[in-house]
Amino acid sequence: MRVDVISIFPDYFAPLDLSLIGKARASGVLDLGVHDLRTWTHDVHRTVDDTPYGGGPGMVMRPEPWGEALDALVPPGATPPPRLLVPSPVGVPFTQALAYEFAAEPHLIFACGRYEGIDQRVLAHAETRMPVTEVSLGDYVLFGGEVAVIVMLEAITRLLPGVLGNADSLDEESHAHGLLEAPVYTKPPTWREQDVPEILRSGDHGRIARWRRDEALRRTAARRPDMLARLSTEQLDKRDVAT
Numbered sequence: 239m240r241v242d243v244i245s246i247f248p249d250y251f252a253p254l255d256l257s258l259i260g261k262a263r264a265s266g267v268l269d270l271g272v273h274d275l276r277t278w279t280h281d282v283h284r285t286v287d288d289t290p291y292g293g294g295p296g297m298v299m300r301p302e303p304w305g306e307a308l309d310a311l312v313p314p315g316a317t318p319p320p321r322l323l324v325p326s327p328v329g330v331p332f333t334q335a336l337a338y339e340f341a342a343e344p345h346l347i348f349a350c351g352r353y354e355g356i357d358q359r360v361l362a363h364a365e366t367r368m369p370v371t372e373v374s375l376g377d378y379v380l381f382g383g384e385v386a387v388i389v390m391l392e393a394i395t396r397l398l399p400g401v402l403g404n405a406d407s408l409d410e411e412s413h414a415h416g417l418l419e420a421p422v423y424t425k426p427p428t429w430r431e432q433d434v435p436e437i438l439r440s441g442d443h444g445r446i447a448r449w450r451r452d453e454a455l456r457r458t459a460a461r462r463p464d465m466l467a468r469l470s471t472e473q474l475d476k477r478d479v480a481t
């Protein structure tokens with residue numbers, strides 16, 4: 239997968255050479271390019287913002303540098319065209335389902351806004367040549383899109399083939415079955431007077447699978463009733479969990 243990131247703070251993405259994303263880049267599974275938006279400014283001050291039409295707080299990102307940046311990164315007549323992802327407080331919620339969708343794309347371009355956002359005409363023009371999705375990471379306001387891109391890149395990259403050592407862990411994790419996963423334990427069997435649940439040391443894989451599902455249901459009901467409400471009855475009734 240090819241990923242391009244455009245930002246006025248390209249150094250934000252230096253940590254992406256660490257750990258799994260670093261391995262994905264080294265193995266060629268992820269081909270990441272980070273670009274400084276100011277590359278596409280032409281004034282001595284390398285200006286990327288201006289005052290908002292209609293008044294209001296702060297500054298807005300000028301359309302011209304963005305237009306030239308996207309011209310440079312979107313090969314004319316690219317098929318399929320890249321998908322442009324724009325972190326935004328007013329975007330659609332980023333979910334594991336969206337992470338899977340985006341992980342299937344051959345080419346993603348992330349536009350990191352700052353100030354009060356990007357001139358809307360940039361997104362409108364981009365939509366004439368590629369799919370554009372404004373994505374929110376949650377109902378809180380960040381300073382800009384960079385942190386959101388790092389989160390989305392991590393969620394997307396771990397879904398790419400060969401990135402996770404044990405592909406099984408993808409299958410078992412939260413939001414994969416629509417439930418929060420059960421608690422995890424490792425050695426020692428007793429720690430500060432707390433024992434690991436006996437069932438997990440029983441070797442009875444059928445009982446263990448059922449215990450984990452019960453724990454997942456209990457946790458989800460307590461912490462995320464919204465997720466439980468979305469589960470269909472047959473999924474809830476799946477008591478005879480496959481081992």
Ligand SMILES: Nc1cc(-c2ccc3ccn(Cc4ccc(CN5CCCCC5)cc4)c3c2)n[nH]1
Pocket residue numbers: 294295325326327328350351352353354355356373374375376377378379380381382383386
């Ligand atoms: N999930 C999530 C994503 C983001 C996010 C993503 C990208 C950018 C680019 C800039 N910001 C900062 C910012 C601050 C305040 C506003 C609201 N402001 C009110 C007055 C009229 C204009 C708009 C909008 C943008 C960003 C914030 N925050 N949270």
